């Protein structure tokens with residue numbers, strides 16, 4: 001399916017080149033389909049004055065229809081999901097709602113059992129046609145070979161699962177009693193391709209993984225200048241919960257407790273100060289929701305109460321901050337602290353955090369809704385500080401080894417951002433001596449050992465690493481169509497260039513036709529001579545209709561080519 005749309009384009013000229021009375025057949029899961037129809041639909045695409053969206057719908061319909069002339073919904077949805085897009089993606093909501101109402105109308109028990117005629121198909125997909133085309137063409141998608149990428153992720157996941165070292169945090173019962181075996185990884189790309197493995201739906205409290213999110217909200221609402229009047233941008237080089245300020249008597253950064261507590265006071269007092277704290281809590285939750293594209297968000301009251309109970313150090317920090325006038329005017333210490341504990345006690349799962357991370361990877365636009373939730377300059381600031389300060393006292397080593405902006409929390413989660421590519425959440429409660437999830441850190445190390453995701457990996461010359469952003473398959477397919485084009489046009493210079501670049505000149509297209517077949521059909525003797533004499537191509541290769549290049553030259557009456565091929 002991946003190349004279907006490319007094939008459609010290539011089909012425009014290849015169709016012309018077919019021997020007369022031969023039909024091209026493309027096999028699909030539900031039988032055979034006459035590709036002549038694709039060509040027809042292409043004609044419809046280029047000549048009619050139908051609305052652009054309707055034309056796309058017509059092409060999609062032709063691509064998916066089976067030999068009964070209807071589109072089986074299960075096949076259509078499976079192909080769509082194989083590119084990493086989920087049925088639950090908010091961008092498909094209208095389409096799925098349409099399918100449900102149609103299945104109710106037709107008395108069908110499940111949408112997967114529906115088969116759609118063209119009119120029904122158009123009605124169902126018309127509001128989602130852009131995202132569907134993007135998914136199926138997959139040429140504009142950040143990880144083109146998504147299933148292949150996910151296989152690696154799965155492999156890393158199981159490698160890390162074997163690592164049972166570390167132990168969960170013990171300072172409050174809600175964290176101490178969590179099952180240490182939990183292990184989940186979710187990812188969401190900037191195009192909204194998603195993959196999850198393990199315990200990715202199990203809720204956990206966000207704890208310090210929420211600090212960059214709260215900082216992002218404050219930045220986006222107040223701007224960097226205002227926020228950084230109250231909090232610095234330097235790694236502290238000290239414990240995350242230490243009672244220490246920088247040389248200007250400000251908390252070092254928003255990722256340590258002192259800085260995060262100050263951020264809470266800014267959220268309460270400087271943004272819509274008339275809102276009651278209860279309303280401000282809802283207001284912040286709404287931000288989280290929008291950043292995650294409405295993934296799961298809850299609140300764990302037991303954790304909140306425990307956090308308050310076990311908060312001597314945090315209160316000490318708060319009084320220290322108060323003494324040094326670190327809070328804005330009107331800040332009420334108790335409200336600020338409660339708010340801080342509440343935000344630590346927000347409940348999320350791996351899918352929530354990965355989609356928030358994807359919003360950060362995508363310049364503040366949630367990939368699942370296309371809404372700009374955080375300003376892009378704020379995202380840049382957040383990522384910079386996640387990179388230098390996000391992993392407690394391990395931040396320097398992590399930035400060195402992994403090179404990805406990441407924030408961890410005491411419940412065992414890691415929010416990892418690969419800017420312009422994807423967001424990842426790893427969650428496993430066993431922590432190392434720094435307070436970071438053991439499996440989470442290992443997963444990141446595995447990831448950058450295979451892929452060139454480290455901030456300072458070179459994108460063009462990393463011979464030992466893979467770039468999953470590259471369109472290997474598409475590049476190959478378009479190389480093939482280019483060389484066939486060159487053969488059609490008798491463009492010997494282009495053919496020479498492909499030969500010099502090391503291309504296998506015996507490569508066949510979908511119908512088993514080689515460059516030589518095309519050049520012979522068109523009667524380009526100079527190209528045929530070059531292919532035979534210089535490239536030493538195999539003249540005996542037969543296409544799917546059992547024809548050699550010589551047969552084609554005969555069929556199309558190119559006597560000079562016939563003479564050359566028969567005598568050489």
Ligand code: GLU
Nearest residue numbers: 207208257344409410411
């Ligand atoms: N609630 C914890 C505290 O403030 C957060 C710890 C963390 O995740 O780093 O101490």
